[in-house]
Amino acid sequence: MSTDNLNLPVIDLSELDNENTRADFYRKLRHMARDVGFFYLVGHGVDPAERDDLLQTAKRFFALPQDAKDKISMDNSPHFRGYTKLGNENTRNKADYREQLDIGEEVPSDVLPEEDPRFYLNLHGPNLWPAEVPELKEKALAYQDKMHSVAVKLLRAFVVALGLPEDSLDELINGVPRQLLKIVHYPANTGEDGEAQQQGCGPHKDSDFMALLWQDETGGLQVLTDDKGWVDAAPLKDSFIVNIGELLELTTNGYLIANVHQVVMKPGTNKARYSIPYFLSANLDVKEVPLLPLPAELQAQARGPTSDPLNPLFRDVGINAIKSRLRAHKNTTKKFYPEHYAEIEKRGTTRGRY
Numbered sequence: 113m114s115t116d117n118l119n120l121p122v123i124d125l126s127e128l129d130n131e132n133t134r135a136d137f138y139r140k141l142r143h144m145a146r147d148v149g150f151f152y153l154v155g156h157g158v159d160p161a162e163r164d165d166l167l168q169t170a171k172r173f174f175a176l177p178q179d180a181k182d183k184i185s186m187d188n189s190p191h192f193r194g195y196t197k198l199g200n201e202n203t204r205n206k207a208d209y210r211e212q213l214d215i216g217e218e219v220p221s222d223v224l225p226e227e228d229p230r231f232y233l234n235l236h237g238p239n240l241w242p243a244e245v246p247e248l249k250e251k252a253l254a255y256q257d258k259m260h261s262v263a264v265k266l267l268r269a270f271v272v273a274l275g276l277p278e279d280s281l282d283e284l285i286n287g288v289p290r291q292l293l294k295i296v297h298y299p300a301n302t303g304e305d306g307e308a309q310q311q312g313c314g315p316h317k318d319s320d321f322m323a324l325l326w327q328d329e330t331g332g333l334q335v336l337t338d339d340k341g342w343v344d345a346a347p348l349k350d351s352f353i354v355n356i357g358e359l360l361e362l363t364t365n366g367y368l369i370a371n372v373h374q375v376v377m378k379p380g381t382n383k384a385r386y387s388i389p390y391f392l393s394a395n396l397d398v399k400e401v402p403l404l405p406l407p408a409e410l411q412a413q414a415r416g417p418t419s420d421p422l423n424p425l426f427r428d429v430g431i432n433a434i435k436s437r438l439r440a441h442k443n444t445t446k447k448f449y450p451e452h453y454a455e456i457e458k459r460g461t462t463r464g465r466y
């Protein structure tokens with residue numbers, strides 16, 4: 113595996129608000145999204161002090177004894193919300209060495225049985241909050257709201273950069289936001305747990321429109337590129353790394369490709385790493401992600417969505433969204449979705465079911 117340092121591709125979102133820089137902003141956005149595959153976002157307006165306050169609050173949660181954290185374990189949430197402890201999440205059938213909190217939109221939800229064709233609606237639902245750190249709820253939800261505004265602004269900018277009206281995807285995101293905020297802790301790699309400690313988060317694509325990912329100064333995030341293989345996405349203070357997700361791949365017919373990324377905690381990374389990814393997704397009931405009517409010259413360059421037997425892409429948003437959750441959080445899957453669990457154990461994917 114080769115690693116390399118990119119000349120960081122940076123985009124300043126505030127250039128969109130100035131008519132003298134707007135055209136250039138769209139040009140850069142299109143170039144970086146298509147040719148580089150990921151980029152750094154600055155000028156986004158999210159206050160670093162507010163983000164840091166959220167992080168410090170979450171660190172108080174991570175510092176609690178294991179049994180206190182397990183009280184809000186995702187193992188007990190059919191909605192895939194709450195706390196995941198070290199080693200309890202899988203990417204490509206290998207355990208990730210990280211612990212995290214998953215926070216989504218707060219929507220009450222019935223729990224549908226897995227036989228129900230709309231069982232993916234279970235992805236809506238209440239979050240789980242730690243009684244020991246009560247201030248976390250308000251801070252996380254306020255931060256999530258801000259991230260939603262930034263992500264929607266960027267999504268609209270994407271479609272304009274592709275030569276289309278800015279509301280072209282609005283129908284998919286109207287109403288209650290479909291989103292996920294994660295606060296993640298990667299322990300320092302002391303070597304105690306051997307090899308297993310290196311996979312902070314295994315190689316994957318994000319299943320939504322995009323992720324806006326804040327990372328601390330530790331480093332470890334890598335993105336797979338066509339020409340250079342794995343490159344380090346080095347930390348850039350107060351920026352978000354933008355990872356293009358599967359929904360943008362599907363809706364552009366592969367003109368944009370969701371990037372594959374991972375977190376590697378190399379031996380000797382003697383410092384813990386924290387990250388706060390935010391994911392913007394689409395309404396779960398969208399049965400068929402529409403193909404954007406791209407201008408002819410872009411259509412001619414569209415490669416079609418990628419096909420990967422271990423990660424098939426579904427145009428049905430609900431199915432595409434829940435497949436990654438079912439694969440990644442096997443304890444939750446085993447408890448609430450046993451038939452899917454059996455399928456994943458047998459084939460390594462949910463493929464046989466759809």
Ligand SMILES: O=C(O)CCC(=O)C(=O)O
Nearest residue numbers: 296313327333375387389
């Ligand atoms: O923690 C990171 O930097 C990346 C995490 C990630 O890619 C994910 O959770 O989807």
Ligand SMILES: [Fe+2]
Nearest residue numbers: 317318323373
């Ligand atoms: Fe990711």
